[in-house]
Amino acid sequence: MSGFGARLRRAMDERGPLCVGIDPHASLLAEWGLDDDVKGLERFSRTVVEAVADRVAVLKPQSAFFERFGSRGVAVLETTVAQAREAGALVLMDAKRGDIGSTMAAYAEAFLAPGSPLFSDALTVSPYLGYGSLAPAVSLARESGCGLFVLALTSNPEGGEVQHAVRSDGRNVAATVLAHLAAENAGEEPLGSFGAVVGATLGDLSSYDLDMGGALLAPGVGAQGATAADLPRVFGAALPRVVPNVSRGVLRFGPDVKALREAAERIAGEVRDVVAG
Ligand SMILES: O=c1ccn([C@@H]2O[C@H](COP(=O)(O)O)[C@@H](O)[C@H]2O)c(=O)[nH]1
Numbered sequence: 167m168s169g170f171g172a173r174l175r176r177a178m179d180e181r182g183p184l185c186v187g188i189d190p191h192a193s194l195l196a197e198w199g200l201d202d203d204v205k206g207l208e209r210f211s212r213t214v215v216e217a218v219a220d221r222v223a224v225l226k227p228q229s230a231f232f233e234r235f236g237s238r239g240v241a242v243l244e245t246t247v248a249q250a251r252e253a254g255a256l257v258l259m260d261a262k263r264g265d266i267g268s269t270m271a272a273y274a275e276a277f278l279a280p281g282s283p284l285f286s287d288a289l290t291v292s293p294y295l296g297y298g299s300l301a302p303a304v305s306l307a308r309e310s311g312c313g314l315f316v317l318a319l320t321s322n323p324e325g326g327e328v329q330h331a332v333r334s335d336g337r338n339v340a341a342t343v344l345a346h347l348a349a350e351n352a353g354e355e356p357l358g359s360f361g362a363v364v365g366a367t368l369g370d371l372s373s374y375d376l377d378m379g380g381a382l383l384a385p386g387v388g389a390q391g392a393t394a395a396d397l398p399r400v401f402g403a404a405l406p407r408v409v410p411n412v413s414r415g416v417l418r419f420g421p422d423v424k425a426l427r428e429a430a431e432r433i434a435g436e437v438r439d440v441v442a443g
Pocket residue numbers: 187189228260319320321322363365385386387388389390411412413414415
């Protein structure tokens with residue numbers, strides 16, 4: 167199996183760069199006419215996989231919405247990951263794990279060790295216990311051919327108080343995370359396996375060096391107010407490495423499989439157009 171960066175590049179080239187989120191909010195379950203229980207969760211997730219897993223590059227289950235139901239919700243998450251991978255999508259597990267190194271090693275095994283029930287192509291992680299605390303996840307990802315997406319500049323307005331904080335060397339925290347990622351990806355072609363999460367909602371990011379060799383997961387398109395048309399202004403020359411994420415902006419069209427598919431294809435088309443210039 168080739169490394170995650172190479173697989174992601176291939177998927178983006180073949181299918182377009184869109185990532186669709188599987189976020190079974192209680193409000194969406196209700197809108198879909200489903201009960202807010204494990205059966206509703208299972209039906210919701212299976213429907214999203216059926217609608218888009220054979221056509222988008224990446225599916226991103228949001229672990230929180232599955233964990234909400236305890237072990238039975240996590241069992242649905244396991245099945246969802248397996249079904250999505252089987253249908254040909256790369257699965258990015260959005261669990262935003264981050265802890266001291268020894269505990270981080272266990273989180274990494276949960277999601278990135280081949281054969282683990284939640285084995286995924288990539289995992290979102292938080293560097294806010296110090297970038298070095300992620301080392302066990304970086305090394306297991308390398309061994310397993312998986313990827314990481316490290317929170318750098320998140321899409322929420324509260325993120326700036328931590329991420330824009332300026333260090334004693336004059337560089338801010340987010341720029342430091344991006345510099346660590348550039349080092350991880352050095353020499354990896356055509357795309358490094360260590361991506362950054364950078365919100366599509368953030369406006370002009372030209373003061374940051376986004377040329378860090380990996381993909382930029384860009385949440386915020388749709389329900390958080392960003393559009394495909396914003397992407398060139400936000401990401402500039404890094405645009406060909408951007409993987410925009412849309413969750414509610416697609417999911418609100420369910421439960422009809424055709425309507426979900428059309429919504430994803432419409433946004434994928436808009437993204438393709440802006441990337442093509
Ligand atoms: O900075 C971040 C990091 C992660 N997310 C996650 O992406 C989706 C966004 O969902 P929408 O419905 O498209 O708003 C969700 O799972 C978040 O936890 C993010 O929004 N921002």
